[in-house]
Amino acid sequence: MLHAPSRPSRATRTAFLAFASTAALATAALTAPAATGEVADPSSATAALRAAVTPANVMAHLDELQAIADANNDTRASGTPGYAASRDYVVGQLKAAGYSPTVQAFDFPFYRQLAPATFDVSAPSQASYVDGEDFALMTYSGSGDASGTVQAVDLNLGNLTGSTSGCEAADFAGFVAGNIALVRRGSCAFAVKVVNAQDAGASAVIVMNTGTPGSTGAFAGTLGSPVGTVPSLGTSFAIGSSLADGGTAHIVASTESEIRKTWNVHADTKTGDWENTVHAGAHLDSVVAGPGINDNGSGSAALLEVAEQVATTKTTNRMRFSWWGAEELGLLGSNHYINDLAANKPSMLEKTALYLNFDMVGSPNYALFVYDGDNSAFPVGPGAAKGPDGSGAIEKLFHDYFGSQDLPSAETPFSGRSDYGPFIAKGIPAGGLFTGAEGVKTESQAALFGGEPGVSYDSCYHAPCDSIENVNVDAINFNSDAMAHAVLTYANSISSLSEPVVGDVHGDGTPSGGGLHDHEHELPTS
Numbered sequence: 001m002l003h004a005p006s007r008p009s010r011a012t013r014t015a016f017l018a019f020a021s022t023a024a025l026a027t028a029a030l031t032a033p034a035a036t037g038e039v040a041d042p043s044s045a046t047a048a049l050r051a052a053v054t055p056a057n058v059m060a061h062l063d064e065l066q067a068i069a070d071a072n073n074d075t076r077a078s079g080t081p082g083y084a085a086s087r088d089y090v091v092g093q094l095k096a097a098g099y100s101p102t103v104q105a106f107d108f109p110f111y112r113q114l115a116p117a118t119f120d121v122s123a124p125s126q127a128s129y130v131d132g133e134d135f136a137l138m139t140y141s142g143s144g145d146a147s148g149t150v151q152a153v154d155l156n157l158g159n160l161t162g163s164t165s166g167c168e169a170a171d172f173a174g175f176v177a178g179n180i181a182l183v184r185r186g187s188c189a190f191a192v193k194v195v196n197a198q199d200a201g202a203s204a205v206i207v208m209n210t211g212t213p214g215s216t217g218a219f220a221g222t223l224g225s226p227v228g229t230v231p232s233l234g235t236s237f238a239i240g241s242s243l244a245d246g247g248t249a250h251i252v253a254s255t256e257s258e259i260r261k262t263w264n265v266h267a268d269t270k271t272g273d274w275e276n277t278v279h280a281g282a283h284l285d286s287v288v289a290g291p292g293i294n295d296n297g298s299g300s301a302a303l304l305e306v307a308e309q310v311a312t313t314k315t316t317n318r319m320r321f322s323w324w325g326a327e328e329l330g331l332l333g334s335n336h337y338i339n340d341l342a343a344n345k346p347s348m349l350e351k352t353a354l355y356l357n358f359d360m361v362g363s364p365n366y367a368l369f370v371y372d373g374d375n376s377a378f379p380v381g382p383g384a385a386k387g388p389d390g391s392g393a394i395e396k397l398f399h400d401y402f403g404s405q406d407l408p409s410a411e412t413p414f415s416g417r418s419d420y421g422p423f424i425a426k427g428i429p430a431g432g433l434f435t436g437a438e439g440v441k442t443e444s445q446a447a448l449f450g451g452e453p454g455v456s457y458d459s460c461y462h463a464p465c466d467s468i469e470n471v472n473v474d475a476i477n478f479n480s481d482a483m484a485h486a487v488l489t490y491a492n493s494i495s496s497l498s499e500p501v502v503g504d505v506h507g508d509g510t511p512s513g514g515g516l517h518d519h520e521h522e523l524p525t526s
Contacts, residue, residue, distance in 0.1 A: 043404050045492065046485040052309040053302075053484045055477040061301035062293055064089055066468040069291030074464060076286040076297075078326040078333075079110035079260035086284050090265050090304060090323050097308040099267040106336045108326045109225045110260040111140050112288040113253075119233060123248040135235040138190055138207070139222035139329065142229040143255050146204035150247040151179040153197070157244060160211035166193030169200075177201025180249050182240060185210050191223040194232045204231040204251040208240020222330060226257035262325035264333045267307060269491075272318035277348075278490040279320045280306075280356040280483070281334065281419055283327030290464040294471050295437070296327070298362035302480040306487055315491035317353065324419050327359075334419035338426060353494045354390060355423040356486055357432035361479035362471035363458040365451040366435035368478060369412035370398040371420065373431050374501060378413035385414040385421070390429030390497035394486075397496065398431060401485050407478055408448045429497055433482060435475050437461045 043050070065086060069075060072082030087103065094101040117137050119129040129135050154171040156163045165171065166183035175181065181202035183193045190207060197205045209215055216237040223232065231253035243249070265284070282299035286292020300323055307321045324333035341349040357371070373391030378384035387395075395411075402409040412434045414420065420430040436457020446453035460466040490497075 043401055043485050046488045049306075049310055049313070049484045049488050050481045053305050053480050055473050055480060057308075058298075058301045058305045058476050058480050059471075059473065061093070061304055062297050062468055062471065065297045065301065066291055066293055069286070069293075069467075074291055075288050076284075076292050077112070077288040077328065078108065078262035078285040080288070082291075083262060083285050083325065086300075087263050087265055087323075087325075090284065090300070093304055093308065094265070094267045097311040098270075099307070099311060101265055101267040104264040104266060104337065104340075105261055106263070106325075106333070107259050108262055108329065108332045109140065109257065111226070111255065111257045111329060113137055113141075113255050115254040117231070117233065117254075118250070118252045119235070120250045121243065121247055122250070124242070124246070129235070129239065133218065134239060135218050135233045136220035137253055137255065138194065138228065138232040138234060139220070140224065140226050140228050140257050141232040141253055141255050142257075143253050144204065144231045145252045146180055146231055147250045148203055148248070149176070149179045150182050150206065150243045150249050151175060152182045152244050152246070155182070155184045155208075155240075155244055157184075157211070157241065163187060163210065166196055169196050172196055172200035175200040175202070178203050180204045180206060180251065182206045182208065182243055184208050184240065185215075185219075185221075185234070189224065190221045190232075190234075191225070191227050194223055194230075195227055198229050202230060204249075205233070206240065206243070206249070206251075207232070207234045209234070209237045211237045224330060226259075228255075228257070262333070264325050264337055265323040267321045269311065269313075269315065269319040272315045272491060274318050274348075275351050276317040276353040276494050277320055277351050278317050278354060278356075278487065278494070279322065279352050279423075280358070280487050281322035281324055282358045283325075283333065283419055284323040285325055285328050285333075286466070287328050287462045289462060290460070290466045291468075292466055293468050294362050294364070294458055294466050295360050295461060296358075298360060298435075298471055298476060299358035302361055302476065302483055303358055305480060306484045309484070310488060310491075313488070313491075315488070316493060317491050319487060319491050327419055331419055331421050334422045338422040342426070349426065352423070352428050354394060354429040354431070354490060354497060355420055356394070356483070356490075357418055357420040357430060358479070358483055359418040359432070359434060360437060360458065361433050361435055361483075362473075362476045363435035363437070364470055364472045365441055365455050365457050365459070366472050366475035367441065367445050367449045367451075367457060368402060368407060368409045368475075369434040369436065370395050370402075370409050371431050371434070372411040372413050373429070375414075377411035383413055383415055385416050385424055387414055388424050388427045388429050391424070391431055392501040393497050393499060394429060394431030396501055397486060397489065398433065398482060401482050402478075405478070405481075410445070410448070431486075433479050435472075435479065
């Protein structure tokens with residue numbers, strides 16, 4: 001029996017009715033056949049669950065998450081009251097659906113930027129750079145007001161593809177205490193470069209990008225923990241190069257870093273075999289800068305709706321649903337969960353048959369991306385991790401499902417920048433869905449999925465405008481059904497995980513990463 005919770009009507013549910021009439025048109029317009037060929041409808045066994053999982057219910061959850069942000073300084077970030085309220089909301093809904101959820105507490109390094117940073121140069125020429133455009137503070141940057149000479153550290157600008165700048169304490173031999181250190185991205189973690197610079201007496205640290213194609217712009221990185229004691233920022237190769245022969249700069253940063261407590265939420269179904277646990281998850285936290293309704297209220301709300309509707313369904317395999325904390329600061333919740341299992345419950349780790357990840361499934365200018373489990377579109381390399389055996393089969397299941405609904409799909413890489421990362425690191429098959437972040441939709445993708453070419457999938461990514469107005473109900477509809485289909489399919493049988501996947505698994509159209517997705521997850525190396 002499918003559980004159907006009752007909820008009070010809200011404004012967004014009314015707004016959804018206006019979208020509903022366009023959903024059929026959108027579906028009819030996206031009729032590109034699946035690249036896997038004509039397939040028998042694989043979804044009949046999940047039809048009842050998909051009918052029960054409605055976009056109106058998902059949007060009702062998103063309304064509640066927006067209300068929580070509204071009441072808590074417009075954020076639901078881990079370490080803030082908004083996240084604690086989000087946790088309580090999910091727990092309450094799970095209990096109402098008949099689950100006995102568990103709340104897993106852990107300490108984490110909280111960080112937020114308290115005010116826009118400034119980066120001004122008076123020599124060799126005058127320039128005032130813009131926070132968030134020309135440069136960005138490193139996560140866990142220290143606070144301070146630094147003025148002084150910019151001193152380059154082993155930049156090796158003649159080699160565009162690599163640099164060990166700042167990776168060794170010896171790089172700072174002869175560094176003048178009080179100067180601002182200029183180092184180059186590459187070879188070691190940002191934290192190593194910054195700590196070495198601090199130890200040498202630097203009053204601030206500028207990390208310039210590499211000169212490789214596609215990596216020359218400004219960027220945001222992370223130090224991984226509160227090791228920064230001076231302002232530390234990332235900027236472009238061009239700006240860094242302009243200071244390579246010396247200059248004078250003024251950098252001001254106001255930040256907060258401390259250890260705080262946050263939580264994961266887990267819920268297990270009451271039936272099914274523990275030996276083959278089907279695990280699905282989404283991160284619940286937002287960034288500090290905004291309410292995080294698409295990133296990742298969308299995945300959290302859709303997962304909650306699927307969990308509610310499947311709560312009383314008897315299945316062959318046990319299902320576990322998780323809402324992760326502190327994802328935005330480096331996948332900390334999912335890493336804590338995996339490390340805790342490995343240390344204390346290794347048998348449960350071994351019983352995890354697969355992991356499904358749902359991070360941003362409602363982007364306003366969406367594409368229907370599936371994680372590239374067989375690495376056919378994104379070969380293993382710096383931007384793509386290897387999908388463990390079975391991941392290609394998960395990818396195929398999603399592509400086949402979308403094809404059965406006359407919907408196109410494309411690939412996004414296992415970049416390691418969402419909560420599947422700790423699972424695939426343990427060799428657990430994984431897959432999932434993503435609708436795009438700060439990446440720009442191409443002409444071919446717009447022809448396939450609709451929307452605007454030349455515009456970001458989510459122009460409010462990691463911004464205050466990531467509100468209830470920043471989600472596409474069609475994307476929510478298509479993806480929540482795909483989530484329900486995958487969860488229930490694997491809860492009934494995981495046999496397809498071991499079936500050979502013949503040839504490359506592709507959806508339709510040009511594969512795309514959809515953007516870096518979460519540029520603050522650049523851990524542990526630069």
